[in-house]
Amino acid sequence: MGTRLEGKRAIITGASRGIGLAMAKAMAAEGAEVILCSRKVEAVEAAAAEVNAVHAGKAHARACHVGKAEDCKALVDWAFAERGPVDVLVNNAGTNPFFGPTLAISEEAFDKTFEVNLKGAWRLSVAVAKRLIAEKRQGSIINTASILGMRAAPLQGVYGMTKAALISMTQTLAQELGGAGIRVNAIAPGLVDTKLAAVFAKDKALARQVTDRTAMQRIGQPEEIAGIAVFLASNEASFVTGQTIAVDGGFTIN
Numbered sequence: 161m162g163t164r165l166e167g168k169r170a171i172i173t174g175a176s177r178g179i180g181l182a183m184a185k186a187m188a189a190e191g192a193e194v195i196l197c198s199r200k201v202e203a204v205e206a207a208a209a210e211v212n213a214v215h216a217g218k219a220h221a222r223a224c225h226v227g228k229a230e231d232c233k234a235l236v237d238w239a240f241a242e243r244g245p246v247d248v249l250v251n252n253a254g255t256n257p258f259f260g261p262t263l264a265i266s267e268e269a270f271d272k273t274f275e276v277n278l279k280g281a282w283r284l285s286v287a288v289a290k291r292l293i294a295e296k297r298q299g300s301i302i303n304t305a306s307i308l309g310m311r312a313a314p315l316q317g318v319y320g321m322t323k324a325a326l327i328s329m330t331q332t333l334a335q336e337l338g339g340a341g342i343r344v345n346a347i348a349p350g351l352v353d354t355k356l357a358a359v360f361a362k363d364k365a366l367a368r369q370v371t372d373r374t375a376m377q378r379i380g381q382p383e384e385i386a387g388i389a390v391f392l393a394s395n396e397a398s399f400v401t402g403q404t405i406a407v408d409g410g411f412t413i414n
């Protein structure tokens with residue numbers, strides 16, 4: 161148990177499992193109050209209970225579909241009204257409904273990927289930043305991007321486009337909000353063992369394509385992404401903004 165995030169309150173989307181849940185646990189372990197969100201209320205309540213079992217009273221659960229404007233508004237309204245000012249927003253919810261060549265994706269899957277991965281993060285960033293500016297408070301916004309937003313993304317083209325756009329949004333918002341003391345950064349994980357990446361992680365041939373060009377020669381675990389989120393949320397990162405930090409076992413050095 162540490163104190164690096166003592167007194168801070170964080171919203172973490174996509175926190176019912178995988179990378180988001182690992183971030184919530186790591187932030188609570190450093191003293192933060194964490195508001196976990198995902199679409200499925202039972203799943204996110206179970207995740208919050210897991211955090212509270214170790215860090216009693218630190219976690220709260222809210223259902224929020226980040227692809228729905230009304231859900232995003234309700235989440236931010238609830239957080240500020242019922243818990244207090246939000247210091248940290250982690251836009252981590254993500255989806256990848258189509259796996260295959262970019263020529264074959266449907267309009268519906270294209271729109272859904274952008275709606276959740278990009279527009280949801282934009283909506284929540286705007287809502288939280290406006291509140292922080294009105295209350296003259298500083299803050300930290302952290303976007304979970306992907307190394308697929310920094311490179312070609314074969315078989316995940318549109319997903320990669322959303323993550324590239326998220327990195328662009330990270331830089332622009334960092335520029336626009338820096339004067340208000342709101343930092344905006346992105347984390348770009350490599351292949352991590354979660355449900356979202358199951359199609360890759362569970363297929364030995366596909367996984368090898370990734371691990372063969374990864375310096376560490378393996379895929380990552382969600383807990384290995386969480387530490388950088390704690391750092392970016394903390395005052396240790398007070399002069400870090402607009403950055404995209406790859407946490408990929410060395411994939412992007414090749």
Ligand SMILES: NC(=O)c1ccc[n+]([C@@H]2O[C@H](COP(=O)([O-])OP(=O)(O)OC[C@H]3O[C@@H](n4cnc5c(N)ncnc54)[C@H](OP(=O)(O)O)[C@@H]3O)[C@@H](O)[C@H]2O)c1
Pocket residue numbers: 173174175176177178179180197198199200201203204224225226227252253254255276304305306307348349350351352353354355356357
């Ligand atoms: N795993 C990887 O290899 C990898 C690599 C790079 C980047 N990432 C990124 O990391 C982030 C987390 O993914 P993960 O790998 O941890 O996947 P995961 O284990 O499948 O978790 C995804 C989380 O997002 C939630 N979610 C999905 N759609 C949502 C929506 N519309 N609104 C709110 N919450 C939603 C899910 O809960 P519900 O189903 O209850 O909504 C779940 O909590 C994503 O942004 C992903 O793109 C992952």
